Amino acid sequence: MLRQLLDNIKKKSLKERFLLVLGMFFFLMYFVIGLGFIFWKTLPVAMEYKYRVAFGLLLIVYSFIRFVRFFNSNAD
Template identity: 35%
Template sequence: MLSDNNEKQKSPKRRFLLILGVAAFICLCVFGLMIIFGDYFLANLPKTQRIIFGSVVLIYAVLRFSRYLRKDPNEI
């Protein structure tokens, strides 16, 4: 019965990495949105290039977070 509880509970390392992954995801999303909608940020780039660069940052944030959520088969 105790082993069932241990398998479902995350290790402190995994929990810390989850918090770090969520924080990185939020920071990258905010950074991408600042690039797209902020006129003061990268003002020397044309609007279309800012939108493309901001979209790439947002896509990277989603891909990074989805890779983290994929379960590692070697981890117990």
């Protein structure tokens, strides 16, 4: 399966590969920001802890939704 995925990436044009990298970057960005909101103790945003955790989880869920939608759109 991994071999098929790598072969599929090699067949893509330069534009498609760039969009793949950009999509992965934004997935990681939202995921890391969500983790930062949850675990960063001295967050420079004045929020109660429960709201920080809720917002962090929302960002993490959103990052996975973006990842699944992006992966399904590039399945062909």
